[in-house]
Amino acid sequence: MTEQHFPSASILGYPRIGVHRELKRVLEEFWSGKTNGVQLMATANQLRCSRTERMHALGLTESGSIPEDFSYYDQVLDIIEATGAVPTRFAKEREALAEAGPDLWHASDAQTTAALEALFTIARGEGARPALEMTKWFDSNYHYLVPEIGPETKFEWLGSTRPRAAALLGEGVRPVLVGPVTFLLLSKPSAKAGEGYDILARLPEVVSIYEALVDDLVAAGATWVQFDEPALTSDRWEYPRERIIAALTDSYRRLSVRGANLLVALTYGHAFDAVEALAATQVQAVAIDLVKGKTPAASTLAAWDKAWAGRTIAAGIVSGRNVWRTNLRVALGKLRELQKGLPQVHLSVTTSTSLQHVPIDVAKETKLDPQIKSWLSFADQKIEEVVALAKGLEQGEEGIAAELAASDAAVASRQEHPGVKRSDVRKRTSAVTDADRRRAPYSERAPEQAERLHLPTLPTTTIGSFPQTVEIRKARAAHRRGELSYADYEQAMKAEIEHVVRVQERIGLDVLVHGEAERNDMVQYFAENLEGFATTVNGWVQSYGSRCTRPSILWGDVVREAPITVKWSSYAQSLTDKPLKGMLTGPVTIMAWSFVRDDEAPGEVADQLGLALRDEIADLEEAGIPVVQVDEPAIRELLPLRKADEEEYLKWSVGSFRLATGGAQNKTQIHTHLCYSDFKTVIDAVDRLDADVTSIEASRSRMEILPAIRERGFERGLGPGVWDIHSPRVPQVDEIVRLLEAAVEGLGVEKLWVNPDCGLKTRAYTETIPSLENLVAAAKQVREAHK
Numbered sequence: 001m002t003e004q005h006f007p008s009a010s011i012l013g014y015p016r017i018g019v020h021r022e023l024k025r026v027l028e029e030f031w032s033g034k035t036n037g038v039q040l041m042a043t044a045n046q047l048r049c050s051r052t053e054r055m056h057a058l059g060l061t062e063s064g065s066i067p068e069d070f071s072y073y074d075q076v077l078d079i080i081e082a083t084g085a086v087p088t089r090f091a092k093e094r095e096a097l098a099e100a101g102p103d104l105w106h107a108s109d110a111q112t113t114a115a116l117e118a119l120f121t122i123a124r125g126e127g128a129r130p131a132l133e134m135t136k137w138f139d140s141n142y143h144y145l146v147p148e149i150g151p152e153t154k155f156e157w158l159g160s161t162r163p164r165a166a167a168l169l170g171e172g173v174r175p176v177l178v179g180p181v182t183f184l185l186l187s188k189p190s191a192k193a194g195e196g197y198d199i200l201a202r203l204p205e206v207v208s209i210y211e212a213l214v215d216d217l218v219a220a221g222a223t224w225v226q227f228d229e230p231a232l233t234s235d236r237w238e239y240p241r242e243r244i245i246a247a248l249t250d251s252y253r254r255l256s257v258r259g260a261n262l263l264v265a266l267t268y269g270h271a272f273d274a275v276e277a278l279a280a281t282q283v284q285a286v287a288i289d290l291v292k293g294k295t296p297a298a299s300t301l302a303a304w305d306k307a308w309a310g311r312t313i314a315a316g317i318v319s320g321r322n323v324w325r326t327n328l329r330v331a332l333g334k335l336r337e338l339q340k341g342l343p344q345v346h347l348s349v350t351t352s353t354s355l356q357h358v359p360i361d362v363a364k365e366t367k368l369d370p371q372i373k374s375w376l377s378f379a380d381q382k383i384e385e386v387v388a389l390a391k392g393l394e395q396g397e398e399g400i401a402a403e404l405a406a407s408d409a410a411v412a413s414r415q416e417h418p419g420v421k422r423s424d425v426r427k428r429t430s431a432v433t434d435a436d437r438r439r440a441p442y443s444e445r446a447p448e449q450a451e452r453l454h455l456p457t458l459p460t461t462t463i464g465s466f467p468q469t470v471e472i473r474k475a476r477a478a479h480r481r482g483e484l485s486y487a488d489y490e491q492a493m494k495a496e497i498e499h500v501v502r503v504q505e506r507i508g509l510d511v512l513v514h515g516e517a518e519r520n521d522m523v524q525y526f527a528e529n530l531e532g533f534a535t536t537v538n539g540w541v542q543s544y545g546s547r548c549t550r551p552s553i554l555w556g557d558v559v560r561e562a563p564i565t566v567k568w569s570s571y572a573q574s575l576t577d578k579p580l581k582g583m584l585t586g587p588v589t590i591m592a593w594s595f596v597r598d599d600e601a602p603g604e605v606a607d608q609l610g611l612a613l614r615d616e617i618a619d620l621e622e623a624g625i626p627v628v629q630v631d632e633p634a635i636r637e638l639l640p641l642r643k644a645d646e647e648e649y650l651k652w653s654v655g656s657f658r659l660a661t662g663g664a665q666n667k668t669q670i671h672t673h674l675c676y677s678d679f680k681t682v683i684d685a686v687d688r689l690d691a692d693v694t695s696i697e698a699s700r701s702r703m704e705i706l707p708a709i710r711e712r713g714f715e716r717g718l719g720p721g722v723w724d725i726h727s728p729r730v731p732q733v734d735e736i737v738r739l740l741e742a743a744v745e746g747l748g749v750e751k752l753w754v755n756p757d758c759g760l761k762t763r764a765y766t767e768t769i770p771s772l773e774n775l776v777a778a779a780k781q782v783r784e785a786h787k
């Protein structure tokens with residue numbers, strides 16, 4: 001092995017989707033049968049090459065500085081494929097992958113197509129064979145595919161549709177792989193794994209496959225290989241820390257002696273013990289996250305200086321997670337400090353995580369206010385920042401005088417902008433007291449609500465959105481383009497609302513909704529209607545596979561200038577005698593699904609949003625709306641990766657929800673909605689939200705949440721979803737009855753609500769109507785039985 005320093009400037013990963021979402025396009029063409037596997041592979045390789053060229057042109061010129069982390073679908077799926085850890089329901093697909101051989105370049109055309117089809121079938125499911133579960137990658141908005149490991153899992157090197165081709169691109173690139181420890185920690189036990197199945201015990205076998213993988217990359221010409229081990233920065237695993245650290249050491253003792261220089265990236269937080277453990281292996285470089293993670297103290301640095309002498313520590317100082325321009329002067333100062341503490345270590349500059357979480361190029365934003373635009377930095381700009389900082393570290397401030405001046409100017413422009421810190425807003429948030437976050441006790445609210453709403457036991461409702469038909473989308477798009485006048489647009493939305501109300505009345509639901517036809521997206525809609533947010537035209541970020549979102553940018557203090565939802569909700573209420581539920585998105589979810597300012601504490605931002613929503617609720621009440629739902633599906637996502645940080649998070653997140661809802665009258669019923677099934681983790685948080693009714697996902701997990709609820713007790717209304725809206729299947733009455741009976745047993749009949757898992761916007765009316773009819777019929781049946 002040639003000992004060498006890791007490049008002075010690098011990034012840990014780059015967006016894979018393409019500047020014009022090319023990956024999305026080619027994948028969809030392949031899935032619809034318009035192209036075959038060979039064509040897909042050829043286009044994918046053009047995409048790889050243009051990415052690499054782009055990074056090179058932006059200044060990543062040292063050998064090994066360019067990450068090759070392209071993936072057809074998902075980086076975890078790539079490892080499932082390479083290690084053969086394919087669930088047995090996809091045995092046919094596993095065979096197709098094995099048949100194509102380790103290197104698609106040498107497979108026949110038919111084998112190539114079959115292998116790629118197999119890969120996507122595993123990712124997306126087919127017929128009765130469900131896809132792999134998808135879940136969020138650490139605390140980001142990217143979703144990975146969850147490996148299923150059990151005694152039946154046969155690890156075997158199947159080669160791979162991705163990493164090998166990566167190395168073939170040539171010397172400059174550095175293949176990037178999810179590391180073995182993270183891979184196993186992110187896995188869940190398969191259906192065949194019994195209680196307490198020890199997934200981590202499979203590590204030695206998995207590392208053997210990784211050895212084959214590294215050998216293959218070396219044979220193909222790779223000199224540096226990057227392993228991502230973000231799992232080390234979290235402490236939410238079921239294994240003792242010592243065992244995880246031992247797993248790390250064991251893995252890299254083996255992998256670091258196979259002829260490639262290794263970089264191990266510890267991202268999404270800090271993991272100082274892992275840095276120390278890796279020093280005992282032949283790993284040549286370790287990357288640490290200085291944005292999300294803590295800065296190491298002097299004593300830690302002294303220990304690292306000894307342990308890592310002659311090797312590289314890559315300082316992740318440019319954020320891979322947000323869109324703000326790095327304050328280069330501050331960053332350079334921090335790097336200097338580190339350098340002082342690590343005289344014997346080669347210090348290099350990198351990003352805190354992969355840049356896969358940010359859009360590609362801010363220059364493509366033609367409609368952004370130029371001043372706000374000057375504060376932003378997307379993936380391409382972040383590469384330039386990394387390069388500048390490396391140069392600054394080497395040559396001093398004089399070497400990057402122009403870059404520093406530009407950065408200073410952006411910092412100043414941001415501080416001076418009148419919308420960034422508004423005295424009217426600050427006056428209000430600083431006057432907030434605990435009393436503002438408190439309603440009267442539930443025991444006082446509940447009877448007032450009962451008297452007003454006249455609901456039967458087991459009341460039925462939906463989560464808010466109704467199917468977004470082609471006509472709705474067309475009307476919204478035409479209005480946006482200026483082809484449909486506001487009056488005509490409003491007419492179209494009102495017609496839709498009337499339709500939705502009539503449908504619900506006919507089906508016999510108890511608490512109605514207006515259907516959210518006017519919303520493109522539950523967060524962007526509010527961002528567009530609040531001061532302090534900007535939206536982009538091309539700021540796409542991969543959410544999973546071919547799917548992208550375009551998060552809004554929360555840059556300033558939040559102000560609600562006028563009511564946002566009142567017009568639609570009150571129109572809906574005017575059409576019916578049934579109670580109507582107003583529909584808002586909560587502060588934490590708005591923050592989780594936007595790019596949030598980095599110059600203000602999250603609690604302050606959340607309270608500003610909370611106050612805006614509080615005003616909206618007051619206006620809804622004024623308009624006679626008796627029920628308001630404040631959705632917080634993201635409250636789980638932002639839960640810190642370390643337990644020690646949890647209380648502080650819950651304090652501001654729960655606090656902002658309660659600020660939003662704390663002004664509601666007793667007779668107003670406040671609902672909230674969270675859509676995921678690991679209810680156990682958040683049940684305390686849910687309790688603290690103090691909503692009158694909470695709806696949660698449960699049908700996919702077959703009411704697995706009930707034991708947790710039974711154990712702990714739950715005082716207020718709860719609607720565990722009884723229809724899995726992620727599937728096009730219509731649930732049958734007896735099925736729903738069974739779920740409800742289980743829930744009645746665990747919860748009691750008084751507190752139970754009957755509702756789907758989540759909103760219906762992705763469903764069609766053809767499934768929605770029979771499903772809701774069945775849901776109402778089942779509720780009636782169970783209601784009768786418990787009279």
Ligand SMILES: [Zn+2]
Nearest residue numbers: 633675758759
């Ligand atoms: Zn939901």
